Amino acid sequence: MVHFMGAKHRKIAYFSMEIGLKNEMPTYSGGLGILAGDTIKASADLGLPLVGVTLLNRRGYFMQELDEEGTQTEHPQEWSPADYMELLPAEVTVLIKGHDVKVQAWLYEHHSLTEEVVPVLFLDTDVEGNSLDDRKITDSLYGGDRSYRLKQEIVLGVGGVRMLDELGFKITKYHMNEGHSSLLGIELLRRNGMSVDKVKELCVFTTHTPIESGHDVFSHDVVAELIGENSDLETLKKYGGEHQLNMTLLGLNLSNYVNGVAKRHRQISEKMFPGYKFSSITNGVHSYTWVCQHFRDLYDTYLPGWANEPELLVRVRSIPDNEIWDAHKRAKKDLIDYANAECGVGMNYDTLTIGFARRFTEYKRPTLIFSDLDRLRKVNEAGNIQLIFAGKAHPRDIMGKVLIERIFEYIDELKGEIKIAFLENYNMELGLKMVSGVDIWLNNPKKPLEASGTSGMKAAHNGVVNFSVLDGWWLEGCVEGVTGYSIGPKPEVDKSPEQVEMIELDDLYNKLEYIMIPKYYCRKDEWISLMNNSIEMIAYYFNTHRMMHRYVTEAYL
Template identity: 80%
Template sequence: MDNFIGSKKRKIAYFSMEIGLRCGMPTYSGGLGILAGDTIRASADLGLPFIAVTLINKRGYFIQKLDSEGRQTEHPHNWDPSDYMQSLPYEVTVNIQGKEVKVRSWLYVHHSLTEETVPVLFLDTDIEGNSVEDRQITDSLYGGDRRYRLKQEIILGIGGVRMLRKLGCSIQKYHMNEGHSSLLTLELLKENDMNASKVKELCVFTTHTPIESGHDVFSHDLVRELVSQNSDFEILKKYGGEHQLNMTLLGLNLSNYVNGVAKRHRQISEKMFPGYKFSSITNGVHSYTWVGPHMKELYNKYLPCWANEPELLVRARSIPDNEILKAHRKAKKDLLDYVNKECGTNMDCDTLTIGFARRVTEYKRPTLIFSDLNRLRKVNEAGKIQLIFSGKAHPRDLMGKLLIERIYGYMRELKGEIEIAYIENYNMDISMKLVSGVDVWLNTPKKPLEASGTSGMKAAHNGVVNFSVLDGWWIEGCVEGITGYSIGPKLEADKTPEQVEMMELDDLYYKLEYIMIPTYYKRKDEWAKMMSNSIEMLSYYFNSHRMMLHYVTEAYL
């Protein structure tokens, strides 16, 4: 165990509420957790002195079941941590609501192709001696009410720092991946004689969302009840907000380096939190993880060493276009065989296939493409299309659930005209099939609510063409008609939201009907060139190796 933790070597502690490492470990819900997993993979590849801290979530996020009408029900995703990691013989305690709650940890070790490792600590309160209620604190990711959520964040932030101390780690930087772990600053203040300047030197804070509800806020009454000690409450009030505890504000006030996850997101974050200076490090994805097996084979042949040096993907033009098309067709067949089996559809490899998969919530607008069915039918007359959807709605997101039902309604309405599938229980394995197997990756968030968006980066790594609203990373990645296509206007300062949406809709249907479909069906060489450009011009840059090197030089050193 000591060999893997390497207590004296681990200098950077990365805290995240969710981390997606393996499909069988349901310790993630979506983009934030998958990004955390890619961060760990890249850090191991690069030999960074990293250790990560998260919660065990023994009941997972949830298993999604959809009935014939698209109605979602949620079921616990129980799993056994001992199948993947070992329990460590150490305990710490954290005071919650006047009681000492015991915390232990599980050790998962990520092994890189470079033979380097990154240990991940999964905190667990399911220990004999804790009350039934306290044993359940680390059960469910994003489960329960506000009280449950604050308890989880106390365990993650305060319990995480104490566990690192127990293991003998001498941490020089604490990286908070969103505000869920911001309470670690309270523990660091106590360790450093309440010297805020010292704590700021230790802390890095990354925010991932321009959505107001994505920033955790807790009432002072609840904080006072759970934190118990009045001195702790006053500290949190000073740094986390006079009227309520804002976890993002707490992280901002006690970190010397704070950043958004795309250049546009930096600007939005500074508007959300006036007076705070943000940097930006655009997200990336772990190239080797998110390239499908058929493209991997191609890259291995033409770009040796690309797995550990993904910047070599800039040489993708050396790969013959016909071989890119051939490898992609194999990935497409794998996907469509799976979809036809799971969903009872009759999709075929010769039809332009459009994919849309992500967390289902209103601002991501998964039903935008169905806004004008007559226009969509015209698109399909110009050249056949088929659509594949996947994604979970949060159990309390009633509008998200309704959107899934609406997609099912459109499936029925367009039956016999356009093949449409919805794959239930979206996870890492399904994501891998989709981002490597579709022809077009569709992304239609309401601007400016997409902080970054990494699924499109995964698609680009597989030569899949992006078709997206100009928000998040796509502002930086889109070269119109070269790396993919944009949806809607670049500038909309003088337009109402309704006007912007109408322009986006018109652009979406127009480009599909008059540009993308003719290119896909009649000018295959141009389409293949765009696939090659996606790899060459996007993948070489939008990867987690580049991202982590930026964190090292800008935030950690």
């Protein structure tokens, strides 16, 4: 057995299919992975005894290439783990399709500004002695078919528990960040004499999606083929579903503490899984990571210690307004220069700039603002606007890809009237440019499909004004006209989905034309007050330091 330095002091194992820690390490696809990375970073800042467990993803998620029509092509994102991590000598095996598959681990150490360290284990099956197929299991994040996905989840859940054990970690809590790692519960049952009570005491489960398709489900035929042991199959049927294996259900049945990621999401989750009691811990973002350099410098000057104590951002009014505005102008210049260099759109620094960047999929409605072009033109006549988009569509999400192409059609249709850019290959670096460089952060998913959302929290950290439907975290963060603006009615309104969308569209255009544009162009002091409120009332609270304090006191202790 390899005894890992400091391992015996690590108590909480945090399992996530993806963990995004550095732009250069493509081990994430979007919100779930970035949240997991922010969790690791905040835990290090706070000196929490955490160890992360995830998959290596040797070929990344994908590099996005867009042609002149907006057609998306995906390319592997080859990278070298050895540039950032150390390959550990430990090796474990997991049983897949009746044979042993070897699993090794790469160690990445996240060093906090507080000089604390959180280790993250990246599991990898590209090991000598494995078959060619088995060596590819940890190649692609969310790639392949259902069989490939289940193989990955066996490696993550079962292989992860065994690797921690092999490295000498003493784990008192296993935190499953979404259902991908739920098979760890089966491994823990084996180790605890099949005592469900003992396993539930060890496990914490967080669900992140109110969408049916977001919950991994496998047919028992696929499960039987890959897992194969009768006793395991019966256990999986008992705790993961009689007719098919539902990984969320498995996590729910084997955890004493279960939570959604916003207050509203808790209610939705309890409707999706009747009979289960959910807590809620609203997501946050890692403040230091998601504040651009211009605002970091400002906060360092006026709010020393903010990086490790983001609640100090509540004192933002000690910073002169003109310095807040100057920092924003510099961040905006960085983004506009980048957009002009990439897209040749000739955007300018003084125009009200609206940003929309996230995973491109139908329920997020990226084209909503273009629903009525005549109304949009009228908005633009009230005061010029320019729009910047970014985001990847999953390789198999045909509609997501079509929506990117539609935005390129609108770029052509509105040429000479409204400047629009679509920036390709959305990643952490571009994300920071956007959440700090636009004036308005637009978010308009179909309700109630936003579990939490975190991009708006990042925008608020940089004084950017949120404009969003009342769903996810924004239900908790929005004070109308004070911290930003809502789009459409509250969730409990008794209207059809079609009626709700009409109200949302009216709200979207009207608030832009009659409230936000006049405020931005004619009453700058009121606009800067909105920016201050965003930092003072949103950023100080919606951060991963606050979030991890909640997990420690409610889930881990």
